Amino acid sequence: MLLWIITMKHVFLHEVFLVSLLSSAAVIHAVSVRSIRSVSEPVHCKWGPWSPESWSACDGCSKTQTQSRSIAVFSQFGGQPCTGSSSRTQSCISAQVCPLEEGCGERFRCQSGKCISQSLVCNGDYDCEDSSDEWKCDSKVMCDLQKPPPNVELTGQGFDALRKEARGTVINTKSFGGLCRKTFSGDRKDLYRLPQSVLRYTFQVTAKNDFTDESFDSSWHYLNHIEKHSRTSGTAYGHDDYVFHNELLQSQSKNLLIMKSDVDVAQFQNQAPEYLPLSEEFWKALLSLPVTYDYAAYRNVLERFGTHYISEGTLGGQFRLFLMASQDIIKKLQSVQRDYKQCVKTSHSILFIIRWTTEDCKEEKINEEQPFYESIPKNDMTTDIFGGDPAYIAKLSMLNKNTPVENGRAFSQWSGSVKGFPKVIKPKLRPLHELVKEVSCAGVKKHHLKRAIETYLSEKHSCHCRECKNNGLRVLDNDVCKCVCKPGTVGQACEYGTPQDEQPGVIHGDWACWSSWSTCKEGQKSRSRSCSRPTPSGGRDCIGNAMETTVCDDDQELDYLRSMEPHCFENSLTPRKSCKIPPFLANGFVLYPKDAYPVGSKIEYACIEGFHLTGDPIAECQENLDWVRHQIECKKPLCGLPQLPSDVTGSPWKPTYNIGEAVSLSCPEGKVREGPGEIQCNAGLSWSPQPKETSCLTVFKPTTLPVQCQPWENLSKDKCVCKVPHECKSSLEICATDVKRGRTRTLSLCKVQAMRCLGHQYTLAEDSACKWPHRSSTACPDCTLWETCDEKTNSCRCKTSEECSSPDAWIHVCVQQEGASAPVTMTECEVAVRKCRGEALHIVSIQPCQS
Template sequence: MHTTFSITFLFLLQMSVVSSDAPVNCVWGPWSSWSPCNACTKTQTQFRSVAVYPQFQGYLCSGDSKRTQACQTTQGCPLEEGCGNRFRCQSGKCVSQILVCNGDHDCEDGSDEWKCDSQYVCEFQRPPPKIEATGNGYDMAKKEFRASVINTQLFGGQCRKIFSGDHQNFYRLPQSVVGYSFEVSASNDLSSEFYESSWHYMKNIDTKEETTGTTYGHYRYTHNEDLKKIQSKQLVEISSTVEVARVQNQVPQYLPISEVFWSSLYSLPVVYDYAAYRQVLEKFGTHYVSEGTLGGQFTAMLYFSRDYIESKKRTAWDFKKCVTETHTLFFFIRWTTTRCKTDFDDIIKTSKTDDVLNLKRGDVFGGDTAYSPTLTILDGNKAAENWNAFSKWAGSVKNLPVLLNFKTRPLYELVKEVSCSEVKKIYLKRATEAYLRETDTCHCSPCRNNALSVLKNGVCVCVCKLGTEGPACESGTPVNEQPGVIDGSWSCWSEWSSCSGGRHRRTRSCSRPVPQNGKNCIGNAEETQNCDDEQQLQYLRKFQPHCFDPSLEPTKSCRSPPSLFNGFILDPKDFYSIGSKIEYSCIDGHHLVGNPIAECTEKETWRKSSMECKRTSCVPPVLPMGVFPNQWSFTYKIGASVLLQCADGRKRIGVEEIRCNSGLSWSPDPINTKCVTEETTPTQVHCQPWEKQAQDKCVCKNPYQCEPSLEVCVNSTQRIWHGIKSVCKVRAQQCLGQHHIVADHSACQWPESVTAACPQCSLWTTCDDETKTCHCKSLDECIPSSRWINICVRLTKDSEISTVTECEVGVRRCRGETPQILKLQACEE
């Protein structure tokens, strides 16, 4: 399990709506025409888009963007069509007869298993935890997940297994997944990342997503409601990401689509109607997940005004030192230096009495919700409780993960398994481009002082640079920038032109705003492309004319080919004309026996000979609890060996190595191998005399916790006072952030020395049993030196400086010598 902590101090100056002399209210565009009547639901739909987005605290649009009415049509519902010799699910989708009664729910409602005694094709039925999260559609415009588009519970007759050492369990990989790996490593490192302003913060997220192609989820963005609260505020973002698994989905042609998505595709008209296709986008999103990380995320924000920080004479670097040098986390672990503790206590006190500081409610994604109350409302005085709740939450993420960082691909790639799918794919692509254009930031008016304009939740927002403020960031001058300098920004792209010579074009201008003594827009003002979609439509009009003229008979073709247990079709298509051929293949660890070729006949059926995917390798070994192999694989070739291991702190008893034999089983049988706790000696931690042990590390003592030590004369760093302190107490205070300077011995008023009687001997004297008086120790009694603190001294006026223990200095003082103390640490070499 991989855990990454980050504490980021973000200087969020101001995020506000776009400036104008008066509020700009939202304006709806015209209603679209009614969509064709849906033959299954007997309804039709209208849509309207926002023509002008609200700016400068203008009113939001009232009413809905969609309305539906009943309608009548003479066309039959395509979902009620038959399936020929295939099995028909309750949804209307057809599946191969070979998948019926195999123990798997090849119909999502399980109807293919209702009337039979199932014979399981695979001994493991459970998919990896929360794999269904990778099957939801994603709305790229609204940054939100939508309904399911990928069937993540379908196995397609394949038995592919993976083992989780963290769960000590086998899982069966669904057909939708090509790669899955459990992360079984843990890290508690702290890191800091600073931003000069909210502008830099938002730019960083945009740049990161553009360069990596990765979406970081809704929790990475601050909502409009929060933007109002943090105007002119500085921010500390506390966050932790727990990654437990990485998953990669199949390429589009091998991805099984969900039945609800399939039904919507089946009902789409075979004419381009934006209202009908937009309805699919609103329900299922614009993209699907191609790969991502499963895990959990915790975030909380502490924000305060710049005036507050300046009044405390603190800088971002001061806070960073408290984090990076003392490995300390707000609200979780107490500060280990006095300076940091003072800041922290002041922050907690101020947050209760002053509106210059506040704590945003924490957000928890993934993991057990039982720990959410503590983490969402953090109490700075309950660090131990906070940390305990966080640790338990992080441990629960492996069983209840959510989808975190992920990459996406356009949803229209998944248009398949329906009639005229290639035509509908082109139309859904066209609708997607129009839908995303509606919500592009280019529709916002430009902000001033080179602020960043953002369209969030249907409102245009300005993200100001440091040094500027106001509704449109119009007041002030950006730090380290010349006044009056305006950088250019692109307008929206125009519509694509008509095709000419097989290509079409679109343009944009650097006019939002026009640059004035600043940077020009980066990129091209014109873009040209091949008219691939138009050319594809022309091709389809020739070979699938019924998709454009319903009066024509459909072109003769074969439906989806029959399935093959533990096999698949190479280069699957959505349309198979008469005479076309396909080739079968097998999953890893299996070999195809028989003729792999099948052909679509004139009778619109598949001609194929008997074939079978036979296992040719060992499956992963089933091991006793706590025992795991040195390497995991989906399959193991004959002769491959595996070493059996135990977790750290445990030792193995029994078989050390097993091998895949010719019978495709493991020998010797590892059933009696086990791991037992190994007695270990606790790690010895050696702390300095001014430190104490806390679990497996050393932390600063409070001065009162020091053992007796050599007393010295010291000044404060401002030299406004001097006094007598022990070496241990001075070093403890240095450890806590308070510093002192060694003063001359004569600068302090020392108490008169008296000859003490036993048993009141000082640290540097010992009792004479005969005289019952105290006399000075010998230097030999200062051994071992590890008991004492090393200091830098000049033993006599003419001697070289040397490093000695405080004990030696104390004994020499007792003898009447006057060694000069230079530093309360070892001399530099």
């Protein structure tokens, strides 16, 4: 049996190419093949010639020039990798003036040399990264909030699509640009100020810790599945978020199971590239780029800052667990479930991390043995963890299959720590050349950087590798070509054995590299590739198109740039007359900004979210190279968050409120509000009454007596509620009238009161208005509530008044006794007992008598 040890890194895949970061594979041969040497001869790495343009132009700032070279042949089949650097630098003497030494005209010059608007100077914000714009200033506050969202600096990093890692910062995430935009954190009730670079920043109130799983027949099938994302005929940049781990084991007899869990802390979206402020280091690098195309100089920028920037993404963490095991073990792991009697829901065991969903699940119930776990070797399980506290990462990396509860705790600790130590996950990438601006000849340099990125990405592609035998997958790892073998095959070139799922000798086709673009003809250019690495023989043909055609926009773009920036193509030409950057508008911006504004150009202003524009938004560049702009202002028709005392709670609670919107004020349990219970956003954009007039006072609850309900009521949550009539127990029968229906009949006193409680109108009627049922027997089984059984005579007798105990349990009515001058209040039990004895009593009201 052959065991490949493959080391992989966290990567993001490009649609144009696939680079799988695999470590040098130490092949452990079985005894039967240990003495067999690979029939594939080693291929040693070879450098190509140094750049044909020779040395780059001498940089006026660093007084250096560079020269570059590319790898012509990548090492493969155990060959020696290339040594040395792909570029070299030497000192030189330049006649050119360093652009950083040039002035900024009417704009303010930071210590770095970068120019910013004078309106950003002395506004209380550090719009220069070195804070030089605030050095000689009186105290002034542009915004009442200075705290940016946590870890927002991660959103400004560049990304190298070849190395699959973050590079230098390209976006200035420290500058607010004179804007006062706020975002609200719902979980901590904190407000943050958004940098100029961020369009949206949304906090995730609760992190999702759910697991998903994906299984493959082998590591070859996994990598082949990923590579399909790159087999396209186009050149559009894409993004995929597959994650590779560090020490994945591959075996021809084992399947691969990948468990995934993402913890999202916040989602963000950066501004469009024309509105993104550049970091000063990246800006200086752009400023120093030559106007003529020099790949060595432009590649140096790509190696420092990457090939892409992040347009949007998520801050959080990622957990991946990779397991090599037999198919039956993986099926058991994916299906094992436990039902706990004390749990409301089913708990699911995902590998060795047990997750449960209710508080009723007891920890001691989880220590259930899984015998099939024991058959999984420790080295066949590994993790890749991205984001989170390093201490918890180390702990979670050492999962023990025999201690699921401890694994669960370790995962919970790690996921809880991601909030404080997030990374950018699931990013969407945009090519770096979109950020070329704010420097001389920006249009030309943007064109050259785009060309350099295409060359840079195409230099290191697995299509440069020689084909593998037995349909092995060729990958490029750190400038070394390697073969990932299908199950059943081994060797440097996968030359030994036969694939388990294929017939011997079957060869599937794979693409060679794209050719260079043809010259333009009738406004179009094309390129081609052949299905020859290897050519198919009895197997599948290559997937995708062999020819790609696109519009020739390069020549048109260069013609346009020659008209807009003629001095960038010929030093003797005079730059086109243009206005400087449009005047600053507080809490506003220019729609569709450009690199140059020739005479006659018009621009349009707009306001940021939460502000309303008043005045003419159009400005025009005049012959005198000044902007003509009418009176214009961005007004804020909103109130900000009211400043409440610490123990006062407002609802609804949000960053801004429209004029007329109200906030209700309340106090926590155990305290009582003193002052206004509601405040309102007024036309002056302030709160009235003032929030400070409301406070919370601690009160001590008096000892409350138990609630005593009427017989026609029930007790519910310390309150008395009306009974439904059928809930009434036996009660005194009276003659009553339903006023709405005009119906008179006998009803129990409890039912009448219950109906009145529920809102129905019932009045007391004369006894003669009702038809009373005739009593046919006075034997004991037929005794009424007001009678008791005389066992000696086996007949019913009237109760005594003393037997009408607990007066509170009976309904009280007003009764007129015969011969009495005034009515008196009696319980229904006493009335019934006296009537039973033959006394003449007349109920005048079903309420107690008025004293």
